[in-house]
Amino acid sequence: MVEPTFSLTPEPPRAPEEQLKLMALHLRSDRECLLIVATPDAEAEQALAEEVRLRLADEVAVEERTFSSASVEGMSLSQHLMTLPTPSGKAVVFAFGLDDLPPDDRDTAINALNWGRERLRWVSYSIVLWVRSKTPGELGNRAPDFFSWRSDVFEFDVPINSAERQQALARLRLFAPATMDDLRQRYLAYVMRTYQWLDFRGLLQLRNVVRLPLDEVFVPLHATTASDYDLPFDRLPTAESDHDIEWQRYASRPVERRVVFTDALHQHRYLLVLGDPGSGKSTLLRFLALTFSQGQACVQEKLSLSEDRVPILVSLSAFADVLKAQPDISLAAFLPSYFTGQGLPDFSPLFDDALHSSRAIVLLDGLDEMLTYDDRATVSHAVAEFANLYPTTRIVVTSRIAGYAPGMLPASFATLTVAPFDDSAIRQFANQWSLAFEAIGLSPSVELPPDAHHRATRRADNLTTAATSHPGIRRLATNPLLLTLLALIHYQGVRLPNRRADLYRLCVEAFAETWNLARSLTGRPIDLRLGERRLDEEYVVGILAPIALWLHETKPTGMVEREELEARIAALFVENEGVGSDDATSLACDFVALAREQLGLLVERAPDAFSFLHLSVQEYLAARFLSERQDGFDRLKPHLHHPRWREVVLLTAGCLRGDYATAFVQNILDAHSPFESLLSRALVLGQRPRASFIHRIIGQGRQAGLKIKTILLSIMDILLAADCIGDGVSMPVTLSQRICDTLFEFWMHPPFYAPSRDIASVFLHMNGGVVGDDVRDFLIHILKKPTADRMVRRTTVVTLQQGWKGNSEVKSEMISLLQNTNEDRWVREQIAKSLAKGWTEDFEIKAILLDFLQDQNEHYVVLSGIASALIQGWAGDPEIRDRMLNFLQDASANNWIRWGAVVASGDSWAGDIEIKTHLLGLLQNSNEEPLMRWESAHALGQGWADDPEVKSALLQILRDANEDINFRAQTACALGHYLADDSEVRTTLLRILQDSSEQEVIRMQILQELGQSGLGTLTFLTTLINVLHNKNQMMYGRIAAAHALGRAGQDKEEAMSALLKAVNEPELREAALASIWQLLSHTRASETFGHAATSAIYPPTKHFSLKVADNFNTSVRRYTYGTLDR
Incomplete structure (x- = not known):
């Protein structure tokens, strides 16, 4: 047989939906036409034929014809057409099976197409000939008369993979004409x-295990x-305060x-x-x-x-x-x-x-x-x-x-x-993951064989053990993405890393090796260096790492158009490889095409729009690029405390080793002022009153504002360096000791409370690392120390519960302190709540807490806290619900237990109609205890913010001038939950705020709620600043304005300036510092103000002596906490 020489002129590929639309247009418009349609197989052919039928609807009649070897007539399309009746309207014959005939019969059928060309002129049918991909070219050579009559040739590149094919066909179905119900069903399909799938085709070792069903491996979060x-700074009592009313309001805030x-x-x-x-x-x-x-x-x-x-x-x-x-x-x-x-x-x-x-x-x-x-x-x-x-x-x-x-x-x-995965979730993930692996290739209706179940169980046991046996690996495994990567690596028998940077490195290596074995679109082994250079991990990272940094700097969506991406990659080839621009462009196109075909690190999210597989991959590659450059830290410095760059900073540190890692961490510590200067000041925090810290270190005058920002940013630098310890970044023991010692001092003797939550987060990040035991021992020491600051001990309780709830010593110490009536009542109250949240499966804890409710001599603070704790820990427990409902309904019961139940109900029983009814009864009963009515208002606003009946009741109380002033103020606080999305509430609160005849305490509460809602309009911002500076206002209102600016003043220089000025007033200092900290922590302000702050570097303090420095050479594990107490 003579090889065919005819070939189609290459044309730009047309989208499948465009081709289907054009096919339907031909068949509806032309009286007779010939369309040749090439598909990869019979299954795709039938699916696409159905799509054409849908687009023709009732406008064109469709007949089907399948070529047959049974007779000569069966192999002749023209003879079949002559037997058909003349159609009354437009009609088409779909001809299938030409390429399914035996070779000799297929040759006969193709010849018959050419011989019968003239007969086709006399029939009133259009023809759609369905063939395989190579057949159109063969028809041009062997049936040229027939082929010349064609109206168009359509080629459909339908994916071979079953899952991809189903998705592609579902997408095509969306374009077919449809009723609303049809469109809905097609969209849902x-x-x-x-x-429906999780895709892992980027990994070389899993090239035969490309997908797992999402609904089978998803672990409920x-x-x-x-x-x-x-910490609720808007209600924060002073450290020296012992007025229980202040602490009652503090304790009534929602908790975790x-x-x-x-x-x-x-x-x-x-x-x-x-x-x-x-x-x-x-x-x-x-x-x-x-x-x-x-x-x-x-x-x-x-x-x-x-x-x-x-x-x-x-x-x-x-x-x-x-x-x-x-x-x-x-x-x-x-x-x-x-x-x-x-x-x-x-x-x-x-x-x-x-x-x-x-x-x-x-x-x-x-x-x-x-x-x-x-x-x-x-x-x-x-x-x-x-x-x-x-x-x-x-x-x-x-x-x-x-x-x-x-x-x-x-x-x-x-x-x-x-919440991070706990051991139970890790185990569930391992079980589901392993079963899904064993079920690959099986129909959903087929039950997994017993031996496959046994293999899945063994694999799950091994994965669970590997993921939880080492503290560093376990910390990684609490993150679902990292646990997935760990599972993929463990599946290959590779030793699991215990640092994030190492884990990402292994994954990138696997992706790169996949690409090395891939083929170009022409089928040739691809060589991006135009030489013998293997496409290994180093080479892939060399191309994609600078792209990752560029995307992170300029593309918040992480998406880039193909043209712009190829131009960037081509520029890298020119710069790094020295190739010409034309060759570089060709290489860049081939590289991007390969990425698309293999779906590796770089994926096509939309037509001609690319991004990295996951933002974490982009961050890691950006970090790799920065870690290999001398100016890496200089490029990161403006972004050190920007939330978007935190992962890049930590991963950059994790990519470094030895002296380079140490220098990087030291640069972080010294970013805004010399670390040693701040360290020496931290060491004397416990020797002087808290109030003197800002005055002594920062002072007043023209440079005070700049120094305040500098000192706060310097504290943030320490926290970031400590996070590097938590991430396993290599550094000398002496450096990690000094960082930990500084954090311990700031924790024990906080100059102001705002950083405490951030330090707690760092402590939790350190858990499982090299200093995890030291952090735990330090926190237990603070927990047991009765002379420590009350707020510090409460926060210590929470931190231990969150990070070390599995530790028997922590549980034992908490129970002992709870049962010690000589202990601080507010510390005991917090312990009760933490025990309920951290040990919900522990029946001993539940029994201990229930026993307290029987002791009428117990302090009311502890009783109310325990009532809240029982609800928060066991909200779904029928016994707890019944007992607490009885307390709510019984006006003669202990009011503090009732109050504690009300405090927790808004969060724990949100939406519960029966609870709402009881709370509304308390709210509207003027004979009830005032505190019960106040907290009922708050609970209703928190748990039933979308309930019209609740809103109406709260508004009625707020508008009633005869009601108690403080009760109305608390109602205004409750209505703050409606501010952003209820115009009636917003209008009412703004009207009262602007009414100078209204009680000031109510107006200030409204001002505070407006600030909490984050409504940072220019008019409102100006109002807040005016209240803050007006010394004729109640101090409560000015403090409220200071706190509100922390929410409403993000990225606003006037807000920062006003707060910096307020720091000089002792009564406003705590609130102002908290808001400044918030502004620096949550916005790009840390970049804006960080640059200015670097011009006000502190000189090293002279009293930082060698003796102090020598103390840091002592191992943290041998650190005597008695010396910290001084």
Whole structure:
């Protein structure tokens, strides 16, 4: 046989949906036409034929013909057409099976096509000939007369992989004409196909294990409802205060409660999910989208919700980008445009119908991914407006913890912080992961054989042991992304690393090796160096690391268009390889194409739009680039305390070794002032009153403001360096000792309380590392020390509960202190709450706490705390619920137990109708104890913020001039939960605020709530600053204004200036410092003010003697805490 010489002229590839649209246009418009359609196999052929039928609808009649070897007539298409009746309208024959004939019969059929060409002229049918990919070229050579009659040739590159094929076909189905019900079903099918798999094809060793089903390996996330050590500075009593009323108000604030995410879905329509990088936030949204796409029965099974909703998952960073070009676009308008921007059809009718009929769940990913605070605030405002516009729509927003400033979203969004995996979750993940591996290739209807179950159990046991036996590895395993990477590595029998940087390095090496074995699009072994250089890890990182840094600096979405990406990579080839521009362009195109084909580190998120596989991968590669440059720290210094750059800083330190790592950490310590200077001052904190710290170190005068910012940024430098210790960065023992010693001093003798929560976070990060035992021993020492600061001991209790709840000594010491009636009552109260939260499975703890309720001689502070603790720890326990309800209903019962129950009810029993009824009864009963009514107002606002009856009752009390002033002020506080999304409440509060005849304590409470809501408008900001500076105002109001500026004044220089001035007034100092710390911690202000601060470096203090320095050469493990007490 003569080899075919005909070939089609190469044309730019057409999108599948465009080809289907053009096919339908031909068949509807032309009386007779010939379309030749090439597909990879018969399955794809049948699926695409169905797509064509859908697009033709009833306008064109479709007949089918399959070539057959049974007779000559069966091999002749023209003879078959002559037997068909004349159609009454437009008609088409789909001809299948040409390439399925035996070779000789196939040759005959092709010849018959050419011989019968003239007959086709007389039939009134169009023809669609379905063939394989190489056949059109053969037809051009062997049946030229037939082929010349063609109207068009269509080639469909349908994925071979079954899962990819299903997703691609589901996408095509979206473009077919449809009723609303059809469109809904097709959209849901597309969402299901898009999110049903977790993809691991980037790893060489798993090239035959490319996907695992998401719903089989997803481990339900746990979360906490608040941060225990996020101290409520708006109600913070002074350290010296012993007035119980101040501490009662402090203790009544919401505290942390661990919940299962599905339970939170039941209680709240709007959720904000915060989490660390890789904590599973985005995977959670994908799981929700997948679950809702599978229908109401699946939602009931997986989430215990009886709801049928359309899931809409979009990126908020993409919305922010659109806002820059279209400032007036609403989130509702953006939703369909997000999908059309990815080449999908317009879903506006479907989305509008779902939103207006209460059948939508909107999943908004990445509130933290905008570069500036203003961008995040603008997007947050748009989300709040969207929630107001569609109040029955479920909304779930995700953000990294570091990138979210409290108050950005309204209080109607319940805030959940994703909890790290505990040992139980790690075990569950290992079990599900191993079973999913064994089930690869099996039909879902096929039961796993016993031997496969045995292998899965053995693999799960091994993975669990490997992930939990070493403290460093266990710390990594508490993060879902890192645990996934650990599982992939462990599957290959590789020893697991105990440092994040090493873990990422192993993964990048695996990706690079995959690429080395890959083929170019032409099938040749690819050689990006135009020589013999292997495409190994070093080479891949050399290309992608600078790209990662560039994206992190300039692209908050992490997305880049193909043209811009290829130009950047080509420039690297020119600079690093010395190749010409044309060759560099060709290499860059080949490299990006390879990345797309292999789906490795770089993936195509949308047509011609690329990003890294995960933000953590981008951060690691950016860190790799910086760690290998002499100016790495200089480039990072402006970003040291920017939340978006925290991971890059820590990973850069983790990539370094020896003296380079030490120098990097030392540079962090000295970034804003010499570390030794601050260290020496920290050592004398315990020898002088707290109030003298700022005065002695910073002083007053023209440079006071600059020095304040410098000292606060210097403390942040120490915390960042300590996080490096927690990350396992190599450094001399003496350096890590000095960092820990400084933190211990700031913890024991805080010059102001704001950094305490951050230090606690660092302590938790150190747990499991080289200094973890020292931190634990130090905290236990503080816990047992009765003369230590009350606030410090309370925060110590919380930190121990969060980081060392599995430690028997910690539990024993807490129980002992709780039962010691000579101990500080407020420390005992905090211990009760921490025991309930940390040991919910411990029946001994529950029994001990219940016994306290019988002791009428116990201090009321402890009793109220225990009542709250029992509810917070065992909210779903019928015994606890019944007992606490009895207390609420019995006016003759111990009022402090009743009060404690009310305090916890807003958070623990949110949405419960029976509890709400009892709280409303307490609120409206003028004969009740005032404190009970006050806390009922707060609990109702917290737990039933979307309830019209509750809102009406609170507004009625606020407007009643005959009510107690303090009660009205507390009601204003409760109404703060409605501020961002209820115009009636907002209008009422603003009117009272502007009424000079109204009681000042109420106006100041409203001012504080406005600040807490994060409403940082220029007018409101000016009001806050005026109140802060007005010495004729009540001090309570001025303190409230100072705290409010910490929320409302982000990225506003006038707010920072006002707070710096307020530091000079002793009564305002604590509040002002707390807000300055907040502004520096949560915004880009740390960059803006950090540059200025470097010009005011402290000279080393003369009294930092060699004797002091020598003390640091003592091992931390031998550190005598008695010397710390001085």
